[in-house]
Amino acid sequence: MLFNSLSFAVFLPIVFILYWLIGSKHLRFQNVLLLVASYFFYAFWDYRFLFLLMFSTFLDYSTGIKVHEAESKALKKFWLWLSVIINLGFLCVFKYYNFFTDSFAALLSGFGFRSNFGVIDVVLPVGISFYTFHGLSYIFDIYKKRIEPTKNFVDYSLFVSFFPLLVAGPIERATHLLPQIKAKREFSYTTATDGLRQIMWGLFKKIVIADNCAEYANMVFNNYTHYPGSVLAMGAVFFAFQIYCDFSGYSDIALGTARLFGIELIRNFAFPYFSRDIAEFWRRWHISLSSWFRDYLYIPLGGSKGSKLNQVRNIFIIFIVSGLWHGASWTFIAWGALNALYFMPLLLLKRNRNNIETVAQGKLLPRLTDVLKMSLTFTLTVFAWIFFRAEDIPHAFSYISGIFSRSILVLPTGESFMGGTVNVGAVIVLVVLFTVVEWIGREHQFAIAKTGLGWPKPVRWVFYLSVVVCIFYFTGVSQQFVYFQF
Incomplete structure (x- = not known):
């Protein structure tokens, strides 16, 4: 369902009216309504991929609890990597399999070898990169003891599937969204009218x-x-x-x-x-993705600590991975690498925070x-x-x-x-x-x-x-x- 479609213009008022008719005294029913509405919103595009979303949700909900309850660090890592491998495995199959096999086949042919890799003819599930990163950030935050897992499956499912952010972000964090899902929400005329102004401006853009x-x-x-x-x-x-x-x-x-x-x-x-400068641009562009890569990839790699060589390596990794996240094509990788090159003078001269x-x-x-x-x-x-x-x-x-x-x-x-x-x-x-x-x-x-x-x-x-x-x-x-x- 598109935000700029007639179907959404009918869908949103219905959900809004039902939501506030339920009232803030019945938080559980409000969350159930939002979850059902979110699944309907997603299934409106292609109901078959709704089951993939549900499986990803159940996987991270379960492994989050296992990571938290595991008594040894080795067992915590096992459940963490199980979630990471399965999540990224689905992402790679749907989004990157053909790209990697085609690129590898082209490389082999350059050396005179023939290859015959099969091509998967599948539709890319809309929003898979976004909801996959929602779930991964949740698991990482539990592993790092920033949060404790929620035992309420509806609340967690809504965190992953909340329809405004489901198919194109922003990429939310459990530390920010889950407390709001669990908290009582009162209707505010000022907040609602502010939301309507932002919707209007978004439609104009x-x-x-x-x-x-x-x-x-x-x-x-x-x-x-x-x-x-x-x-x-x-x-x-x-x-x-x-x-x-x-x-x-x-x-x-x-x-x-x-x-x-x-x-x-x-x-x-x-x-x-x-x-x-380019550093400021990336602090202001797609902030939720940039901060995600900063917190879960750049900093674990060492960030801006260590030698200049390591810092340069980390910058190129984060920008190239960011490019690859956007699409399975060498053009996106080139775009990421070019932005890394733009960033280099600021990094080397220590002007990236100016x-x-x-x-x-x-x-x-x-x-x-x-x-x-x-x-x-x-x-x-x-x-x-x-x-x-x-x-x-x-x-x-x-x-x-x-x-x-x-x-x-x-x-x-x-x-x-x-x-x-x-x-x-x-x-x-x-x-x-x-x-x-x-x-x-x-x-x-x-x-x-x-x-x-x-x-x-x-x-x-x-x-x-x-x-x-x-x-x-x-x-x-x-x-x-x-x-x-x-």
Whole structure:
């Protein structure tokens, strides 16, 4: 079920009304309702994979208890590794088997050997990377004695399967979400209206910005040999806004939806395109995944301790694994490795923690040096996104060579973008206006979190109505959420 679908527009109000009719005095029934609703939400896509989700849930619930109750460290490790191997085994079979066998076969053929590995023709279960990491973090935290396992199977199942975060995150931690699931939740009008504003802004980002940018990004990337370098550069920028507004828009809808039920999810984006270096970008982009790899991979590897060589090794491991998490393709690995290279100067010069606070905090305009730093960081990020978007490595290099050609000086024309449902000029204006709104609201949880709260009610509602009208007016060809494939 898609957040921007009619089915979800019917599903959400029904669940919301039933949930609060049950009332906060009946927490157990509220959680059961949310769990049933979550399973229905997931089964709406493909009911067959619901059983895989249930099995993964039962596995981690059971092994979590076994890890906690084991009397010896060896037995604790046994149950820990049993969960890790089975979870990652499913992930590898569904997501990576064909990639690894094809890559190994290509390697063997390079040495003159023939191989005939079978190909598995399966559909990737939506959200498997997300709910697998939910379960693994739970097991790791029990092993490290950060939490104790819950004995309530419904509560744990809801932690893994809560429908706002089930298929595309954010990747939650048991230390953050489980206490909320176990605690009594009172209805708050302020929290609910704040959630509705965040849902509205998420839909605006997805439908108005991401989907319309996607039309032109797809047009350019799929026919890149027909366009001059200037248009290719514009196509890469369109994709940069597409993927940001698509994924952060989804996260906004997820966080806003959770607030309707009195639950606060982990923030997943903090205006990453206003970052002044790559380290700051990765502290602000897909925060739940970046922090997951930091806590469960980077720090156990040694983190920033030890020799410079070890630090460099750890950075490359975490970025390459992050790239591989996004997809079974060499383009994602190249994207991860490129970001690791971007990170190297900051690491070696010990400047990776320089920009912690929000840029131009408390000010309307940034300093010139901040503008230059943000521009450079955004340019590097857009360049890396080419690998993320390309079909394969040759496609990425051909696209890049097309940009860095003499045709980069050819001015794009309207004819270059014929075929979209909305004029390209209108999309550019929308992107600029969107960026201005994001800049103004960059110190808040989401861009319009505080917009209009101090205005007279009629003016405030005119603003909200304008956003809703834009959502309907600029609805183009519906595009699947980018991160559903991960």
